[in-house]
Amino acid sequence: MNAAGASPMPDQVHQAMLAHFELERHMGAYAAEALANAREGARLEAARLLGCDANEIALTESAQSAWARAFYSLSFKEGDWILCWASEYAGNAVAFLQASTQHKARLEILPMRPDGVVDVYALECVLKSMPKTSRAVVALTHIQTNSSIVQPAAAVGALARKHGAVFLLDACQSVGQIPIDVRAVSCDFACGTGRKWLRGPRGTGFLYARSAVLPQSTPHGLQRSELELVGEPSMIDHVSVSWTQRSAYKLSPNARRYEMWESPPALHAGLKEALALCIRMDPQHIAQKASYLAVLLRRGLASIDGIRCCDAPEQFNEAINDGISRCAIVTFEAFSNLGITSEFVRDALAERRIAVSLSPPSHTFNDEEWCLPSTVRLSPSYYNDESEVDAVIQAIQEIVSSFKASQ
Ligand SMILES: Cc1ncc(COP(=O)(O)O)c(C=O)c1O
Numbered sequence: 001m002n003a004a005g006a007s008p009m010p011d012q013v014h015q016a017m018l019a020h021f022e023l024e025r026h027m028g029a030y031a032a033e034a035l036a037n038a039r040e041g042a043r044l045e046a047a048r049l050l051g052c053d054a055n056e057i058a059l060t061e062s063a064q065s066a067w068a069r070a071f072y073s074l075s076f077k078e079g080d081w082i083l084c085w086a087s088e089y090a091g092n093a094v095a096f097l098q099a100s101t102q103h104k105a106r107l108e109i110l111p112m113r114p115d116g117v118v119d120v121y122a123l124e125c126v127l128k129s130m131p132k133t134s135r136a137v138v139a140l141t142h143i144q145t146n147s148s149i150v151q152p153a154a155a156v157g158a159l160a161r162k163h164g165a166v167f168l169l170d171a172c173q174s175v176g177q178i179p180i181d182v183r184a185v186s187c188d189f190a191c192g193t194g195r196k197w198l199r200g201p202r203g204t205g206f207l208y209a210r211s212a213v214l215p216q217s218t219p220h221g222l223q224r225s226e227l228e229l230v231g232e233p234s235m236i237d238h239v240s241v242s243w244t245q246r247s248a249y250k251l252s253p254n255a256r257r258y259e260m261w262e263s264p265p266a267l268h269a270g271l272k273e274a275l276a277l278c279i280r281m282d283p284q285h286i287a288q289k290a291s292y293l294a295v296l297l298r299r300g301l302a303s304i305d306g307i308r309c310c311d312a313p314e315q316f317n318e319a320i321n322d323g324i325s326r327c328a329i330v331t332f333e334a335f336s337n338l339g340i341t342s343e344f345v346r347d348a349l350a351e352r353r354i355a356v357s358l359s360p361p362s363h364t365f366n367d368e369e370w371c372l373p374s375t376v377r378l379s380p381s382y383y384n385d386e387s388e389v390d391a392v393i394q395a396i397q398e399i400v401s402s403f404k405a406s407q
Pocket of ligand 1: 172
């Protein structure tokens with residue numbers, strides 16, 4: 001029950017990695033790589049899943065490192081805008097704080113609606129009010145790490161594109177859980193990770209970088225106007241660029257500028273299999289099965305005295321929310337009124353061989369949330385079934401009852 005943390009790995013992913021390690025054992029890593037070309041294979045599958053070209057994909061170690069490579073290629077100067085919401089992932093939020101300190105970029109935390117959905121109208125107002133010469137990045141976390149709300153990425157993307165802002169989408173919790181088409185959401189960058197919903201190996205992730213937003217090298221430097229925010233990657237090597245003369249280099253024309261020479265091909269062989277499996281399973285089917293199990297979990301949790309689900313505010317109403325749906329992340333508060341902590345519940349579930357994560361609310365731009373306790377996060381996926389949902393609910397019921405009895 002921890003696909004939002006790290007999923008169990010399917011056999012074909014495991015086998016693909018073992019097979020690559022076997023090649024490395026016999027031939028050495030370079031010959032094995034030349035034979036298997038797992039890097040290219042993983043790029044192709046990621047592009048198929050996201051609906052883009054393979055040369056718009058860079059392979060990275062994780063979603064965060066993919067996101068950071070994109071963010072740190074933005075050439076901030078004083079007065080540039082960073083527009084985001086309080087739902088932004090903590091790792092991204094601290095990078096905003098750094099950019100606002102180091103480059104005096106204007107960090108604007110836009111309001112969330114009472115139902116937990118990002119206020120797109122507020123974004124439109126800020127974008128409209130900006131002087132024509134402003135440069136802005138709009139950042140959105142598609143699905144928050146502890147929330148079931150799928151934020152309206154396409155509406156945000158359409159506005160960002162219309163107003164010439166760079167749109168940076170954190171799709172870490174959506175890739176592999178729900179369908180995502182980077183062209184349809186009009187993002188310039190998007191990041192994903194291997195080990196969560198995709199069931200790939202830990203230590204893998206990827207970045208989508210839209211070709212048209214990447215400035216190109218010319219003999220006179222980068223082909224880019226003063227109004228454009230995307231610059232060079234903050235770290236380069238002789239793969240991200242080609243060293244053309246003693247004192248000049250040319251950026252790779254595509255997303256490869258965000259990669260470096262050394263890479264783990266066995267992990268990429270596993271990632272490739274995981275991506276291919278996700279495509280075969282059909283993201284639409286995965287989303288339906290996972291969110292159906294999440295509905296059963298929420299229903300079961302509601303029947304346990306003292307439990308409060310908190311993956312969406314009470315005001316959230318799927319029926320009136322214009323296509324804004326709920327996903328398979330289920331978080332609940334572990335009975336603070338009874339004196340049971342989330343840590344206690346997690347450990348008691350682990351003793352019963354049920355894997356869950358804790359989600360600390362303190363990592364947020366919302367001041368009032370810093371003092372709240374952690375929540376327990378359940379995240380079923382298509383490989384779970386109803387009997388496992390029943391077992392989890394029964395286990396939580398037992399944990400509560402035996403705790404109460406011991407008081
Ligand atoms: C929304 C979101 N973004 C980014 C990340 C970071 O992913 P990774 O650990 O693969 O870098 C996470 C991890 O939980 C996440 O939930």
